[in-house]
Amino acid sequence: MNFEGLILGLGAFLCIGLWHPIVIKTEYYLGTRVWWVYLLIGLACIGGSLLVQNTYLSVFLGIFAFSALWGIGELFEQKKRVERGWFPKNPKRKK
Secondary structure: OOOOOHHHHHHHHHHHHHHHHHHHHHHOOOOOOOOHHHHHHHHHHHHHHHHHOHHHHHHHHHHHHHHHHHHHHHHHHHHHHHHOOOOOOOOOOOO
């Protein structure tokens, strides 16, 4: 049996599942001003994916990288969702 697809699919599922609450919490506590951190994480993981010999780790780093890069857009979308009242606004955070 070939389990590679299942293993990589599970890794993708976990990456996406991990980034969803990270984006929500980031917007709540820090706002969108830290989008560049997501960019740095994404670029670092792309570099790591290109340099790592292990196929599973390379693919996982690639998925993680593009999940981080996708998270930049989702961070700004989350801001809009908060403005619409779909998610709570942090009362302690100023602009």
